[in-house]
Amino acid sequence: MARISPDEAGGKNVCAFLDVLAWSEFTSRIAGSDDGYNVIVGGTLFSDYSDHPREKVWIPKWKVISTAAGRYQLLARYYNAYKRLLRLPDFTPISQDKIAIQMIREQRALQDIKVGRFDDAVAKCRNIWASLPGAGYGQYEHKLDDLREQFVKAGGTLV
Template sequence: MPRLSPTAAGGANVCAFLDLIAWGEGTDNGIQPTRDDGYDVIVGGALFDGYADHPRRSVWLPALGIWSTAAGRYQILSRYWDHYRASLGLAGGFTPENQDRVALQLIRECRALGDIQSGRIEQAIHKCRSRWASLPGAGYGQHEQQVGSLLAAYARAGGVLA
């Protein structure tokens, strides 16, 4: 469950979509170990302590042949965290609430917020695919979830389809 309230996030459907992303990214899916609803997960499955800043751990992903600094519930890269921390004026570090705020900004930039609020989740997934590697059609060479599985995660989180 996101830490931002439905009012602060833009509605219950938006909170459910944030849960969909966390489920898809594997940070809050009931399988991945986490002490804090996925907010403490580093790519590859390690956990980090403390939210003073992005953990900034570069992890080698041999199956992809890349290094990644993805961390937190929404697997935010450190360079993007730095950008959004400054542009959104976020204080208090890489906190769960700030991770939610960055994810919401990414959704806004994809022009998917209205779709989510109206329950047009397949359209929102399509629009957000460039931001999260787990979404179908992302094309990053990582495992992409099936739309049906994502919609089921959305429904379990209380989201309502149009």
């Protein structure tokens, strides 16, 4: 579950959407992980939340090096910018939640999530999270029905 409180996040739907992202990105399903908050792309774990792990991982399938880490698979270069913007002290679970919410806000999807327009929010955020349907990055994309089911399971309400 998201570590940020529903009050601080903007409601229970926002927390449920964060849980959907972690499920979709598979981080919350990695055995032994801290609900995905300590996952490096490829499935290895890190233990120090003082900073983004900044580990460069070769992804042979896509022939790229990635620094994606954390529950929402944030790249190191974006962490630097969000750390400054949000005045975050570290890469702890709460900081990761705040970054994901800011990214959602920047996609103009936060209000959709709050009121339960789940499908609209997913469509607006798919360019950030490659596992969302229609992302087009070549990664596995989940079906919208499966994501919607996870949203409701996580306590989200649809309109």
